[in-house]
Amino acid sequence: MVWKGVPMKKLLFIVNPRAGKTKSRAPLFDAVAQFSRAGYLVRVYITEAGGQARDITARWGGQYDMVVCAGGDGTLNETLSGLMQLEQRPLLGYLPCGSTNDFAMSLHLHTMLPAAAEAAATGTPCPLDVGRHNDRYFAYVASFGAFTRSSYSATQAAKNALGHFAYILEGLGDLDSLRPYRCAVDADGERFEGEFIFGAVCNSTSLGGLVKLDPSRVRMDDGKFELLLLRMPKTALDLQNLITAMTRMQYDYPGVILRHVRRVTLTTKENLPWSLDGEYCRIHTRDGRVYTGTILCESAAVHVHPDAASRTREEDSMIVRIDEQVHSKEDVLNLGIQVGDYICYDPKTVVTESGFLKSRFIDDKGS
Numbered sequence: 001m002v003w004k005g006v007p008m009k010k011l012l013f014i015v016n017p018r019a020g021k022t023k024s025r026a027p028l029f030d031a032v033a034q035f036s037r038a039g040y041l042v043r044v045y046i047t048e049a050g051g052q053a054r055d056i057t058a059r060w061g062g063q064y065d066m067v068v069c070a071g072g073d074g075t076l077n078e079t080l081s082g083l084m085q086l087e088q089r090p091l092l093g094y095l096p097c098g099s100t101n102d103f104a105m106s107l108h109l110h111t112m113l114p115a116a117a118e119a120a121a122t123g124t125p126c127p128l129d130v131g132r133h134n135d136r137y138f139a140y141v142a143s144f145g146a147f148t149r150s151s152y153s154a155t156q157a158a159k160n161a162l163g164h165f166a167y168i169l170e171g172l173g174d175l176d177s178l179r180p181y182r183c184a185v186d187a188d189g190e191r192f193e194g195e196f197i198f199g200a201v202c203n204s205t206s207l208g209g210l211v212k213l214d215p216s217r218v219r220m221d222d223g224k225f226e227l228l229l230l231r232m233p234k235t236a237l238d239l240q241n242l243i244t245a246m247t248r249m250q251y252d253y254p255g256v257i258l259r260h261v262r263r264v265t266l267t268t269k270e271n272l273p274w275s276l277d278g279e280y281c282r283i284h285t286r287d288g289r290v291y292t293g294t295i296l297c298e299s300a301a302v303h304v305h306p307d308a309a310s311r312t313r314e315e316d317s318m319i320v321r322i323d324e325q326v327h328s329k330e331d332v333l334n335l336g337i338q339v340g341d342y343i344c345y346d347p348k349t350v351v352t353e354s355g356f357l358k359s360r361f362i363d364d365k366g367s
Contacts, residue, residue, distance in 0.1 A: 009065040011040035011121075012090075014056060014079060016047050016071030019098045028070060031095060031117035038121035040066065047075075049292035049323040051280045051346055057082025062353050066091040068120050070113070072098020073140050080130060084137045087354060093120030103140045106204040107220060127221040129203050144272040145181065145198035145230070180232035183268035187227050187261040195232040201225050201264050214249045217258075227264055229257040280346040281320060285336040292346075293322045 013035065015028060035042045043064075045056050053069060057079050061067045067090050069079040076094050083089050095116045096104035107128075110116040133142045180195035203225050205215045218226055230246075233239040233255060245253035266272070283291040296319055320343060326332050351357055 008041045009039055010063070011035050011042045012057070012061060012064040012067045013042050013044045014047065014053050014067065014069040014071075014075070015044060016053065016069070016075040019071035019075055027097075027113035030114050031068075031070065034114060034117040035068070035121050038118075040121065047071075050294055051078065051292065053078035054082040058085040059351075061090055062086045062088055064090050066093060066120075068093035068095060068117075070095040070097055072096070072101065073103045074098070076103060077138055077140055080139050081137045084130060085352060087352065091125055093117075095120065103204050105206060106215075106218065129221055129223060129225065131201060131203065131225055133201075140204055141200050141202035143198070143200035143202070145179075145196065181268065181270055181272055183266055183270070183272070185227070185229060186265045186267075187259055188263060190259065192229060192257055196229050197232050198228070198230040199266070200228045201261075202228065212246075212249065213258075214251075217260075222260075224260045224262055225264075227257070227259045227261045231255040231257070282344050282346060283320065283322070283337060284342040284344065286338065286341060287336050289336050291322055291324060291335065291337065293320045293343075295319075295343075295345075296321055 013032065017025075032042050032044065045052075047053050047056075053071070053075050057067055058081075061083055067079060067083065069075050069092075075098070076096075079092065083092060094104065094107075094109060095113050096109055096111055097113065101111055104111060110119055128139060130137055130139050131142065132138075180197055181199075182195050183193075183199075185192045185199070202213070203218075203220055205213045205218050213226060213228070230242060231254075233242055238255065241253065242255045244250075245256055250256070251258040281293050281295050283293060285291070322332065322335075322337075324331075324335060326335070349357070
C-alpha cells in the first residue's frame with residue numbers, strides 16, 4: 001500500500017488484554033496512533049487464550065515488516081517462540097504491561113506505553129540472545145525448583161503483593177518445605193552434581209521479580225545465558241546464609257553457582273517441574289467444542305500452599321485452569337465441559353512458509 005507516494009510498512013500488533021494491573025485500552029490506541037505516524041499500516045490481534053500469540057506470529061509474522069507485542073514477559077516469550085519458527089524474521093517490538101516486567105527492566109525499555117511505542121516504531125534495532133529448551137524457545141528464563149512455583153505459578157493478585165525475594169524465602173523458611181532435586185549439570189566443560197533447590201538458565205537481571213542478578217554481570221547479546229544453581233542447605237543456618245548471599249549478590253558463597261554459558265545439559269531421574277511460562281492444553285467436549293487452558297498443580301504457590309515444593313504431581317493433585325470467565329461448577333458445565341471430556345497437551349503445531357510441518361508427538365509416519 002502507498003500513502004502520499006510513500007510505500008507503507010506493515011506492522012502486526014499482538015495484544016494480551018489480561019496482562020498487568022490496568023485494563024484501560026486508551027494507551028493501546030495511543031500506541032496504534034504512534035505506529036501509524038511512523039508510517040506503518042497496523043493490524044491488531046487481541047489474544048483470547050494462552051498460546052495464541054505464538055500461533056499468530058508463526059502463521060502471519062513473516063508477512064509483516066515488524067511484529068509488536070503488548071503484555072507481560074509470557075506474552076513476549078510466546079511471540080519470540082512464534083518468530084523462531086520463521087525463516088525470514090521481521091523486527092520485534094515489545095510494549096511491557098505485565099505485573100513485573102522483569103525482562104523489560106533488564107533491557108531498559110520504557111514501561112509507559114506511548115514512549116515504548118515510539119521506541120519500537122522509530123528506535124534502533126539491537127540483537128537479543130534466544131535460548132532453546134528441548135523443542136521450546138525462550139529469551140527470559142527456563143527454571144525449576146522452589147522459587148519457580150512461587151513466582152511463575154502465582155495468581156495475578158499474588159504477584160502484585162509479593163514484592164521482594166527475601167519475603168518469598170521467608171515463606172520457605174524451614175528446611176522441611178524445601179524439596180531438593182538430585183541432578184547433574186554439564187555446562188561448557190564444567191560438571192556440577194548434587195541436590196539443588198533451584199536452577200535457572202536465564203537472560204535477565206531479575207527472575208519473577210524476586211531473584212536478582214548483578215546487572216554488571218549480565219549481557220543480553222553476548223551469545224551466552226546465565227546459569228544459576230542453588231544447592232540444598234543442610235541446616236537452618238545454611239539456609240539463612242544462602243538468603244543473605246543471594247540478596248547481597250555474593251555469588252562466591254559455597255551454595256551458589258553462577259556461570260555464563262552457551263550450552264547446558266541437565267541429567268536427572270526425577271521429573272523436574274520446569275517453568276517456561278506454563279504448559280498449555282485444549283479441552284475437547286463431547287458436543288465438539290474446544291476450549292484452551294493451562295495444566296497446574298493444586299498447590300501451585302509456596303507462599304499459599306505449604307506443600308507446594310514437596311507435593312507429588314499426579315492425577316489427583318493436578319487441575320486445568322480454563323481460559324474462560326467461570327466462577328462455579330455450574331459455569332463450567334454451562335460451557336459444555338463434563339467429566340470424561342478429553343484434555344490434550346497443546347502440540348504447538350506450525351506449518352512453515354516453506355511447507356514444513358513442525359509439531360510435538362509426530363513420529364516417522366508424519367514424514
